[in-house]
Amino acid sequence: MMESGLTQEIFGPADVLRHATPEVLATNLPPELLSKVLASSLAAGSMTPERVLETVTPELLARHLPHDVLWECIAAAAERAGIVGGR
Amino acid sequence: MTAHLRAFFTATIAKALEVGVATPADVVAHATPEVLAQHLPRPEWTKLLAACLGAARTDPALVVDTVTVPVLCEHVPPTILWACVAKLANRALGRGLVAPPPAVAVMTPVAAAVPVVASAPVAAPAAVAAPAPVAASSSGPVAAPARAGTSDERTADAGRGAPSRGSTVDVPRVARIPEPAPLGDPPSAPRAGSRTGLGARRPQAAAPVPPPSRAPEPRTSRASTATDFEVEADLGGWKKDLEQVDDDQLIDWSQSEETVTSGERLDRKR
Numbered sequence: 001m002m003e004s005g006l007t008q009e010i011f012g013p014a015d016v017l018r019h020a021t022p023e024v025l026a027t028n029l030p031p032e033l034l035s036k037v038l039a040s041s042l043a044a045g046s047m048t049p050e051r052v053l054e055t056v057t058p059e060l061l062a063r064h065l066p067h068d069v070l071w072e073c074i075a076a077a078a079e080r081a082g083i084v085g086g087r
Numbered sequence: 088m089t090a091h092l093r094a095f096f097t098a099t100i101a102k103a104l105e106v107g108v109a110t111p112a113d114v115v116a117h118a119t120p121e122v123l124a125q126h127l128p129r130p131e132w133t134k135l136l137a138a139c140l141g142a143a144r145t146d147p148a149l150v151v152d153t154v155t156v157p158v159l160c161e162h163v164p165p166t167i168l169w170a171c172v173a174k175l176a177n178r179a180l181g182r183g184l185v186a187p188p189p190a191v192a193v194m195t196p197v198a199a200a201v202p203v204v205a206s207a208p209v210a211a212p213a214a215v216a217a218p219a220p221v222a223a224s225s226s227g228p229v230a231a232p233a234r235a236g237t238s239d240e241r242t243a244d245a246g247r248g249a250p251s252r253g254s255t256v257d258v259p260r261v262a263r264i265p266e267p268a269p270l271g272d273p274p275s276a277p278r279a280g281s282r283t284g285l286g287a288r289r290p291q292a293a294a295p296v297p298p299p300s301r302a303p304e305p306r307t308s309r310a311s312t313a314t315d316f317e318v319e320a321d322l323g324g325w326k327k328d329l330e331q332v333d334d335d336q337l338i339d340w341s342q343s344e345e346t347v348t349s350g351e352r353l354d355r356k357r
Contacts, residue, residue, distance in 0.1 A: 022132075025132075036120075038135070041139055052140075
């Protein structure tokens, strides 16, 4: 679902990191992933949501992050798209 | 890590960053992202990720400024911190890029040592004098024997035309190089009747080379007698006379009166 939402541009990397905050990432990602994120950012000279998601792929997000956080991301995107009206 | 050790690393690295001896890149070169990921607490990672995502540029300075040196020194293992400090110190002292002086200048044969000595004044004159005392003192009595020879000895050998020593070809190059500080006397006792020290020898002028003399005949196992010497001397004189005879002195024996054995004149005499 995360991968499809990103591919279909239902939400973007910045939307993901708006919910998967640094605290969430730092708390839940394993050390090797944190290391890769920082290393790739240092190598590139900047840390952007796109670069973070290049390292922490949607599959890894789904594996390590709490699913309620990911669901909030998806729900917020649906609300922005105007498809949440019929509750 | 004890509090004292942590305080030491904190003060050292912070001061190094302050005075410019170290850069944040030097610190992050040891406190790599992998090290930070393993040892830094997650709240610190939260701050770090937030700072990196919020900054326009992510670089080692941002990492060090965000995490801060005290926090780094509190969580990074002391071995890694020490490696960082040691590298900074070596670089500040100018030892980082300089190889240790080679010990081959005295210990190796002369032929191998000549290029090292010859090239040193061009690259770094100050480095020439330094290796020699170190090598001489560290090698002790082993390096002292005059097998390699001093430059004076080599010069003298070249003057005498000694052909078989491997260093003879390169000796002039070595002789032109100014000598380093005198090494002192060799540890072995001076030879009887010789000069007291090798360093005190004066360069010898090339002696005139005598004309090559005839090699002595190999001696046989038989005891020599007086006749042997005479035969040998006669052969030498005979060969010398042969070489000095001109064509005009040759005699045509077929027409000479003294040697003709037939003919009218001879029959008339008879």
